[in-house]
Amino acid sequence: MTVFVYAAIVFGVLAFAVGTAARAVQYARQPMHLRWELYPVPHERADRAAHGGSYFEQSEWWRQPRQRNLRGELAAMLPEMLLLKALREFNRGLWYRSFPFHLGLYLLAAAAVALLALAGATLGLGGAWPGGAFGRGCVTAVTAVGAAGLALAIAGACALLLRRIQDPALRAYSSPGDFFNLGFFIVALSALGLGWATRQDGAPGALAIAAGLLRWDLAVPIPALLGAGIVLSALLLAYIPLTHMSHFVGKYFTYHAVRWDDAPLGEARRLRTALSASLAHRPTWAASHMRGRGDGTWADVVATNPSREDGP
Amino acid sequence: MRPRTKFSDLARADREPVARIDPADLPPLSSPGPPPAKLAAAWPARMDAAGYPLDGTRVLAFPDPATKAERDALVGAFLSGLEKLFSRENNWTFLQPLLLSMEHCARCQTCSDACHVFESSGREELYRPTFRSEIFRRLYFEHVKGGGLVSAWQHGRVEVTWPLVARLGELAYRCNLCRRCAQACPIGVDNGLIAHEIRKLFSQELGIAPTELHASGSMLQMKVGSSTGMNAAAVRDNASFIDEEMTEKTGVAVETPWDVEGADVLLIHNAGEILSWPENPGAFAVILNAAGISWTMSSDIAGYDSVNYGVWYDDAQLARVARMHAEIAKALKVKKIVVGECGHAHKALLVVADRLLDGDLRIPRESALTLLRDIVAGGRLRLDPSRNDFPVTLHDPCNVVRLMGVVEPQREVLRLVCPRFREMTPHGVDNYCCGGGSGFAVMGGNGFQDWRSQVAGRRKLQQVLDAFSDCLEPAVRKYVCAPCSNCKGQIRDLLAFHDVWRRHGIMYGGLAELVVNAMKDVNPGFIEWEWR
Numbered sequence: 001m002t003v004f005v006y007a008a009i010v011f012g013v014l015a016f017a018v019g020t021a022a023r024a025v026q027y028a029r030q031p032m033h034l035r036w037e038l039y040p041v042p043h044e045r046a047d048r049a050a051h052g053g054s055y056f057e058q059s060e061w062w063r064q065p066r067q068r069n070l071r072g073e074l075a076a077m078l079p080e081m082l083l084l085k086a087l088r089e090f091n092r093g094l095w096y097r098s099f100p101f102h103l104g105l106y107l108l109a110a111a112a113v114a115l116l117a118l119a120g121a122t123l124g125l126g127g128a129w130p131g132g133a134f135g136r137g138c139v140t141a142v143t144a145v146g147a148a149g150l151a152l153a154i155a156g157a158c159a160l161l162l163r164r165i166q167d168p169a170l171r172a173y174s175s176p177g178d179f180f181n182l183g184f185f186i187v188a189l190s191a192l193g194l195g196w197a198t199r200q201d202g203a204p205g206a207l208a209i210a211a212g213l214l215r216w217d218l219a220v221p222i223p224a225l226l227g228a229g230i231v232l233s234a235l236l237l238a239y240i241p242l243t244h245m246s247h248f249v250g251k252y253f254t255y256h257a258v259r260w261d262d263a264p265l266g267e268a269r270r271l272r273t274a275l276s277a278s279l280a281h282r283p284t285w286a287a288s289h290m291r292g293r294g295d296g297t298w299a300d301v302v303a304t305n306p307s308r309e310d311g312p
Numbered sequence: 313m314r315p316r317t318k319f320s321d322l323a324r325a326d327r328e329p330v331a332r333i334d335p336a337d338l339p340p341l342s343s344p345g346p347p348p349a350k351l352a353a354a355w356p357a358r359m360d361a362a363g364y365p366l367d368g369t370r371v372l373a374f375p376d377p378a379t380k381a382e383r384d385a386l387v388g389a390f391l392s393g394l395e396k397l398f399s400r401e402n403n404w405t406f407l408q409p410l411l412l413s414m415e416h417c418a419r420c421q422t423c424s425d426a427c428h429v430f431e432s433s434g435r436e437e438l439y440r441p442t443f444r445s446e447i448f449r450r451l452y453f454e455h456v457k458g459g460g461l462v463s464a465w466q467h468g469r470v471e472v473t474w475p476l477v478a479r480l481g482e483l484a485y486r487c488n489l490c491r492r493c494a495q496a497c498p499i500g501v502d503n504g505l506i507a508h509e510i511r512k513l514f515s516q517e518l519g520i521a522p523t524e525l526h527a528s529g530s531m532l533q534m535k536v537g538s539s540t541g542m543n544a545a546a547v548r549d550n551a552s553f554i555d556e557e558m559t560e561k562t563g564v565a566v567e568t569p570w571d572v573e574g575a576d577v578l579l580i581h582n583a584g585e586i587l588s589w590p591e592n593p594g595a596f597a598v599i600l601n602a603a604g605i606s607w608t609m610s611s612d613i614a615g616y617d618s619v620n621y622g623v624w625y626d627d628a629q630l631a632r633v634a635r636m637h638a639e640i641a642k643a644l645k646v647k648k649i650v651v652g653e654c655g656h657a658h659k660a661l662l663v664v665a666d667r668l669l670d671g672d673l674r675i676p677r678e679s680a681l682t683l684l685r686d687i688v689a690g691g692r693l694r695l696d697p698s699r700n701d702f703p704v705t706l707h708d709p710c711n712v713v714r715l716m717g718v719v720e721p722q723r724e725v726l727r728l729v730c731p732r733f734r735e736m737t738p739h740g741v742d743n744y745c746c747g748g749g750s751g752f753a754v755m756g757g758n759g760f761q762d763w764r765s766q767v768a769g770r771r772k773l774q775q776v777l778d779a780f781s782d783c784l785e786p787a788v789r790k791y792v793c794a795p796c797s798n799c800k801g802q803i804r805d806l807l808a809f810h811d812v813w814r815r816h817g818i819m820y821g822g823l824a825e826l827v828v829n830a831m832k833d834v835n836p837g838f839i840e841w842e843w844r
Contacts, residue, residue, distance in 0.1 A: 030408035031400045034627075035663050036505065038495055039717040039741045052741035054717025056662060059686050060648070062676045086498040091422040098420075168316065172437075173419040173446050177466035243466065247499045250416035254500025258409045262717075265667045265674070272670055278404040285402060286389065287519035289531070290628055298404075302631040302668070307535035 002218045005227045009213060012234025019241025020249055027253045032274035038259045042076035043068045054262060062266065073260070080255075082106075097163055101156025101185075107149030108189075114142045119210035129207060139207060146206065150193045157185040181245060188232035195226030317437040319447050322483075323476040329365040330438060330479060337434035338770065343777050343784075343815065364475040366482045367438060369759040371522045372514070374478045383474040386518070390477045391455050393517030397509055398456050402516075405627045409502060410509050414452050417445065417501045423493035428744045429486060432770035439767075441493040441503035444483045447476070448506055481520060484510035488749035488768060489624060490710040495741070508750075511625040521625050524755045529621040530629040534636070538583040538617035539754075547616045550586050551593070551609070558594035562834035566597050571644065572608035578646040579607050579680070580637065582654035582797035583617035584754075585822075589800060591838070592653060595824035598834060599684070603692040608644065615640040618657035619797075623664055624751045634665035638673040648676040650683050653822045655709030655796035656749075663716050681712070681795060684823060685721035688728050694832040697731050702789050704730040704826065705779040707772070707803065708743035709796035717741075722795055722823055729830040730793075736775045746772045746794070748802025756805075764802065765809035773806050776818060786817035789841050795823040813843040 040052035048057060049072050055061045079085040084102060088095040118138060122129045129135050161182040164170045196206065203223050204212065209230070212220035222230070240246055265271045279299040283290065289306035296304075314337065321330045363374045377383040396402035397410065423441045424430055430439045437443060446468070453459060453467040463469075470476065487507035494502035515521040522529075533539045538547065551568045558566040569575070579600070585592045600607045609616055614636040622630030641649045651657050662677045669675075687693060706726060712718045719740050726733045736743070746753075747769025752760070780790045792807075794800045803820045812818045819841060829838040 027408065027412065030411065031404040032667065033408045034405045034665070034667050036406070036409055036502075037663070037715070037717075038491055039714055039719075041717065044717070048717070048720075051719050052713070052717060053719045056679060056716055056718050057682060057721055059682055060676065060678065080498075084498060086496065087420075087422060090426065090496040090498070091420065094420055094422065167421075169421045169424065169440075170419065172316065172318070173421070173442060173468075175464075175466060175468035178419065180465075244416050244418060247416040247418060250412050251499050253408070254412045254416070254502075258412065258502070259494075259500055265670060271667060275667060275670055278400075281401040281404060283396075283402045285396060285516040285628075286392070287516050289519070289526075289626075290516050298631075301628050302635060305534050305632065307531045 001224065001227050002212070002220055002222050005209075005222050005230050006213050006216065006218075008231040008234040012237035015238030016241060019238070020246060023241055023246055023249045024252075027250070027257070031278055032271055033258075035261065036258055037262045041260045041262050043070060043073040043260060044262075045069055046072055062264070077255075094160075094163065097156055097159035099156070100152040101160060104149045104151070104153025104156055107145050108153060109149075111142050111146030111149055114145070115206055115210045116214070118142060118207055119214050122207070122211045123214055127211075129211075143206070147193075150189055154186060154189050154193065157182050157189070161186065177243070181243060184232075184236055184239070188229065188236045190229075191225060192229030192233050195223060195229040199223045199226055314436075317443075319443075319450075319470050322447065322479040323471055323473045324364070325473070325475055327363075327365065329368050331367045331436050333367060333433060333436055333767070335766065337436075338766065339432060339434065339774075341770070341774055341777065341810070342781070343810070343812070364478045366479050367436075367486070367763075369763045370482060371485045371524075371755050371758070371760055372478075372482050372520055373523070374481070374520065377474060387472055387474050387477055389518050390513070391472065393513040394451060395456055396517060397513055398452070403509075403512075403627075406505065406509060406512075409505055413445070413501045413503070413505055414449055416499050417442070417449065418499060419446070420498070423497050423501075423503055426492045426496035428490075428492070428747070428771035429488065429768050433767045438483065439486055441487070444480060444487070444510065445501075445503045445506045447480055448510060480510060481514045481518075484508075484514070485522065485750075485752075485755075488710070488745040488747065488752060490745035490749050491715060492710075492742075492745070495714065508624070512627060515626040516628065522751065522755055525621045525625055525751045526629070529619075529751075529754070530626070530633060533614055533617055533619065533621075533633060537613040537615070539619050539621065540583045540587055540617065542583055542586070542616075544611040544613070544616070547583065547586060548611055550590070554586065554590045554594045555597065557590065558598060561594075562598055562828065562831075562838065564598060564602070564834050566594065566601065568593075568597050569608045570611050572606075574645050575608035576606040576647045577608070577683070578615075578641050578644055578649045579609055579652060580615065580618040580649060580657070581609075581652035582619050582657060584619070584797050584801070585652065585654075586616075589797070589822065591825055591840075592797075592822045595822070595828040595838070596652065596680070598828050598831070599687060599693065599824060602831065602833065603687045605683075605687075607650075608646065610640050610644060612640045612643070618651050618654050618661070620657055620660035620665075621751060623656055623660040630660060630665065631668050634661055634668055635673065637661055638669050638675050641675040642672055646675070648678050650678050650680050652680045653795040653797060653824065655711035655799060658709075658718070659711035659715050679712070679716075679718050679721070681718055681721040681725075681823065684827060685724050688725045688827060693827070695729055695827075695830045696832045697729050697830050699830045699836055700730045700826055701732065702791060703732045703734060703780055703783055704791045704793055705734050705736055705776065706739070707736070707746060707776075707792055707794040707796075707799055708739055708741075709794070709799045710743065710745050710749055712796065713743060714741045722793075725823060725827065726793065729826055734779055736779045744771045744775060746799045746802040747806065748798050751798075753798040753801040753805075761805060762809070765806055769802055769806040772803070773810060773812070776803075776812075777816070780816070780818060784816045786813075786815060788817055790816070790818045791826070791839070792818060792820040793823055793826060794820055808843075819843070 484507045489504045491504040529539045536543045620633040
């Protein structure tokens with residue numbers, strides 16, 4: 001059982017990391033696109049960003065130095081990442097359900113990282129975590145964060161599932177997979193919480209299991225329900241990058257690479273090089289006005305006038 | 313209560329519309345007084361028997377395949393185009409944003425309440441921003457990503473048939489591409505972009521696009537110089553007539569300079585202004601001459617028409633027209649191009665085509681709104697704002713504001729020349745589309761003009777009425793400033809359809825007209841309070 005639990009944890013974390021990275025790399029490697037920004041763009045100069053303005057509001061903007069307001073960008077990003085600001089603003093009813101869910105996941109992630117840090121420290125201290133006030137305080141804090149995270153994530157997932165079932169507008173657009181995803185969260189996290197809460201006196205807790213994992217100690221007797229919860233949660237972690245639940249990756253790109261991407265071609269050698277490469281592609285669109293002069297490149301197609309040369 | 317439209321309804325093989333919209337289901341307008349009779353005349357009853365009708369109106373002309381082989385061939389062409397949309401060779405222009413919008417929608421419907429078409433239709437499911445996106449997404453996972461049972465379980469599935477394909481193409485033209493939904497999406501998914509890409513697929517692969525945008529739009533522009541059909545001689549004749557009119561009206565000699573090599577500014581208007589609202593190019597001529605600007609217009613092909621309809625439906629057409637505009641500026645050796653009061657032309661030439669124009673085609677490009685702001689705020693005109701002593705509100709063209717970030721210059725001008733300026737709610741980057749965006753304003757057959765007056769423009773009309781709620785009586789003349797040609801066309805049709813000039817005394821026009829109306833050095837009364 002123990003080796004199975006350890007293997008599941010390693011697999012889950014690695015699969016999550018690899019899957020997430022692969023998705024990010026996939027999007028990052030897409031070709032430069034035409035500009036399609038959406039205002040407000042928060043890295044604009046603060047006085048313009050306040051009303052959603054752009055550098056186009058300046059006279060002869062191409063002569064002015066561009067000022068990137070990183071502070072403004074951070075001020076827009078943090079509430080969006082931590083508080084789901086857009087959802088709160090535009091869909092308050094769903095935010096009441098989604099925010100606890102996401103906050104719960106953030107707390108769980110924080111607790112997992114802290115647990116591994118404590119476990120690492122335990123190994124550094126010769127295998128036993130100090131029992132003084134500080135040591136107990138740390139464990140209590142991590143436990144509290146983890147428990148709160150579990151409770152919030154489970155409650156949020158239940159609320160989201162109920163909403164998806166009850167609201168006709170959501171239900172009609174949901175696939176079986178959407179219901180499964182939320183159900184998976186509820187089952188995996190509930191098993192984890194129940195396993196932890198119902199373990200017998202003397203059974204290893206989260207810290208002991210984490211320390212056991214780090215030293216690959218197969219003698220740690222992990223309780224069955226807790227082990228099942230860990231395995232399910234690890235599988236859930238591995239599953240996330242395969243679904244649209246990895247929208248935290250997509251969101252980075254939709255904001256930074258599309259909505260806020262206002263870089264003019266003129267100032268970036270990278271963009272000019274990308275344009276040259278893209279114009280060298282040979283499109284195969286079939287409509288008559290797209291053909292240009294036969295199997296030409298995009299540069300050839302764009303240089304033709306189909307109303308005079310090829311088209312109807 | 314009407315039944316909820318389902319995805320599978322689009323695949324229906326019968327010739328009945330998928331949705332029937334009863335005007336009684338539309339949100340009531342706050343306009344006092346009895347509605348004009350034609351409000352009650354149900355445009356949705358004007359059903360279209362051709363092809364596979366969607367909702368009683370139609371902008372695309374589809375082939376009507378008689379045999380299964382013909383239907384299969386069309387479906388095959390659609391699927392081929394679908395695949396091309398996701399290849400960098402064919403769609404490097406929008407591949408990254410499209411992929412992101414395909415793969416990360418949480419189907420939370422947060423976008424729905426942001427959509428004026430969905431809301432103004434009485435929440436008809438067909439117009440929900442996610443409706444067409446979800447069908448397209450399911451086709452993507454099934455036919456581009458490999459499909460299979462697991463995919464169907466995870467993403468859902470729709471059966472691809474010719475009726476579904478044809479109706480999906482038509483449905484791409486029930487979205488104004490205003491991208492207010494994208495602004496509301498917590499993840500950044502862009503349903504407007506998806507509609508745009510569906511339009512591209514139909515145009516670039518199947519050669520199907522609204523006549524007004526393609527054959528009589530971008531193709532005509534590239535052939536004779538303007539989507540209005542005006543050739544160079546006609547436009548110069550018209551401009552000469554406008555100069556005479558303006559001279560007589562303002563008492564100031566007005567002459568439009570043509571093809572002046574080395575001018576500081578190449579001004580490109582939407583040529584529709586020259587035909588439909590000649591006072592706008594006329595006002596620009598008065599202002600630029602009075603301010604001592606070195607400027608010119610071009611009589612070269614496309615040089616006198618800033619429209620670029622490709623931005624709504626076809627990347628190649630977009631790039632070709634943008635390139636023509638840049639080449640003309642290069643040949644004239646002007647210092648910059650200034651785009652007149654035309655929203656989509658702003659976005660096309662200054663924003664979207666920015667990453668298409670390099671080398672010697674990289675001519676600086678600027679908004680006329682910025683130039684007007686500089687002239688007015690810079691004290692280069694003698695102004696008497698009391699000449700504009702009537703209520704004025706501002707319509708924010710989506711292409712200029714939310715999609716480009718030019719928000720304040722037009723307001724700075726209005727604050728200086730219109731003492732009774734008031735904002736709409738919401739405004740700026742949160743504005744609502746006029747309902748004519750993405751080409752709708754120039755499309756009107758088969759009941760479409762009624763549809764955009766009843767549904768797409770309904771929210772804007774309500775905003776206008778709300779902005780003037782303290783003075784709706786017709787004796788008080790009011791002005792909706794719409795610094796965009798297509799928005800003006802839509803607002804004209806909206807006000808006419810709902811009889812708003814007669815009932816409430818609400819007129820519309822551009823920004824430059826208000827400036828000239830306040831100029832001390834011209835005769836008073838530039839703005840004519842007469843409905844045309």
